Amino acid sequence: MADVVVLSKSIVRPDGSDSDRVKIHLTPWDLFFLRSEYPQRGLLFPKPDPETDLISQLKSSLSVALSIFYPFAGRLVKTENENDETASFLVDCDGSGVKFIHASAKTVCVSDVLEPVNGIVPEFLNRFFPANGVKSCEGVSESLIAFQVTELRDGVFIAFGYNHMVADGSSFWSFFNTWSEICSTGVDRDKKFPPLLLRGWFLDGIDHPIRIPISETVIPSPPVASSSSLLREKVFRFTRRNISELKSKANGEVSFDDRRISSLQAVSAHMWRSIIKNSDLNPEEVVYCKLLMDMRRRLNPPLDKECFGNVVGFATATTTAGEMVSNGLGWAALQINKTVGAQTDEGFRVFAGNWVKEPKIPNHVAVSKSVIVASSPWFNVYGNDFGWGKPIAVRAGPGNTSDGKLIVYPGIEEGNIEIQTCLSSHVLEKLSADAEFLEHACVV
Numbered sequence: 001m002a003d004v005v006v007l008s009k010s011i012v013r014p015d016g017s018d019s020d021r022v023k024i025h026l027t028p029w030d031l032f033f034l035r036s037e038y039p040q041r042g043l044l045f046p047k048p049d050p051e052t053d054l055i056s057q058l059k060s061s062l063s064v065a066l067s068i069f070y071p072f073a074g075r076l077v078k079t080e081n082e083n084d085e086t087a088s089f090l091v092d093c094d095g096s097g098v099k100f101i102h103a104s105a106k107t108v109c110v111s112d113v114l115e116p117v118n119g120i121v122p123e124f125l126n127r128f129f130p131a132n133g134v135k136s137c138e139g140v141s142e143s144l145i146a147f148q149v150t151e152l153r154d155g156v157f158i159a160f161g162y163n164h165m166v167a168d169g170s171s172f173w174s175f176f177n178t179w180s181e182i183c184s185t186g187v188d189r190d191k192k193f194p195p196l197l198l199r200g201w202f203l204d205g206i207d208h209p210i211r212i213p214i215s216e217t218v219i220p221s222p223p224v225a226s227s228s229s230l231l232r233e234k235v236f237r238f239t240r241r242n243i244s245e246l247k248s249k250a251n252g253e254v255s256f257d258d259r260r261i262s263s264l265q266a267v268s269a270h271m272w273r274s275i276i277k278n279s280d281l282n283p284e285e286v287v288y289c290k291l292l293m294d295m296r297r298r299l300n301p302p303l304d305k306e307c308f309g310n311v312v313g314f315a316t317a318t319t320t321a322g323e324m325v326s327n328g329l330g331w332a333a334l335q336i337n338k339t340v341g342a343q344t345d346e347g348f349r350v351f352a353g354n355w356v357k358e359p360k361i362p363n364h365v366a367v368s369k370s371v372i373v374a375s376s377p378w379f380n381v382y383g384n385d386f387g388w389g390k391p392i393a394v395r396a397g398p399g400n401t402s403d404g405k406l407i408v409y410p411g412i413e414e415g416n417i418e419i420q421t422c423l424s425s426h427v428l429e430k431l432s433a434d435a436e437f438l439e440h441a442c443v444v
Helices: 054-068 110-114 123-128 136-140 169-185 240-252 263-277 321-326 329-341 345-357 425-432
Strands: 005-012 023-025 040-046 075-081 086-092 098-105 145-152 155-162 231-238 286-294 312-320 370-375 393-396 405-410 417-424
Touching: 005 054, 040 110, 054 098, 054 145, 054 169, 075 136, 098 123, 110 155, 110 393, 155 169, 231 240, 231 425, 240 263, 240 329, 263 286, 263 321, 263 329, 263 370, 263 405, 263 417, 263 425, 286 329, 312 321, 312 329, 393 417, 417 425
Parallel strands: 098 145, 286 370, 370 405
Antiparallel strands: 005 098, 023 086, 040 155, 040 393, 075 086, 145 155, 231 417, 286 312, 405 417
């Protein structure tokens, strides 16, 4: 058991002050995450030079970064409308600041994270994250982003959790890239960064703030986990060659007109098909593959790709276990390809118009017998150098953990993809021994 000692807890506030106290109204896609836990990620770094004033440098540069990405330093505001028993939410960019934890785990080495027993992501890693169990609706009192810096025997783990109602992965990594740049080059308060481009309200015909029945804002009790549903995690690596082979194979198995399957679609299909094959499901059972998609450029007019906020939608491919097993990789990839292609501006707006008439907040993003593909291999993860070297690994922490959750990262070697895979222990064990699956993947 790793001894994790909390050395300090503090609040880091934005450097300086803005004259405008911005309020951000939330869309149906933001409110969809109201009951969801903060997604959490962490980067493993080499140990800095002993002369480095690690915590001071991180906090001072974070303060400057928060003055640029000021929504993270705000709080959620909930207004209860007694006349119709509804509630509405917005983000008040009031500069309240963010939680910052400094911890120590001197019994843990870098190798304990990189080379765990049997390849299973170690449970002690959960204690390196700052927002375990925090849900988006708790942003009225919890900071909208939280950090924990844990010093290991020979490395440093910088972890974070953020409110998905405020930002998606694209916006978060833009913030993190800026923070690491400020830290590595030194805090220069005279340096000008481009002003933050906020999403704004783009839903014509829908008034804000959106009102939700108070009953939809209540957090249900968590289900009692049974030993039979014990979840475990492993990280699988796909090399550039693996990815190329899967993409070629998938496109070779579909008609000429359908040969537009991407690398990520081919890899996702390989994961989905392999997981279903090893899940011992009845042939008639319905299975799903849900992908979180950045919708910025799919809207009409499109939003700038740098636009800050949460602009993700779900693309869901549906089939049966029998169809999945009886068909090949190309067929599975084509199901994903078609559902991704079907995500349009019109569909996005129709969903929003229908949703506000009868708002429903899911208790969990995951549904039974589903694979959820989150994050992206195109995020700039390994370019984050705070001044003592680039990351040597990335890991996901607790937050919306579910059977079938796949967190996709770029690999440390350019062109690779790594997927942190959460599955029931018996399915993960079978997948890890599946020769067909391992032709194109390996355990990290």
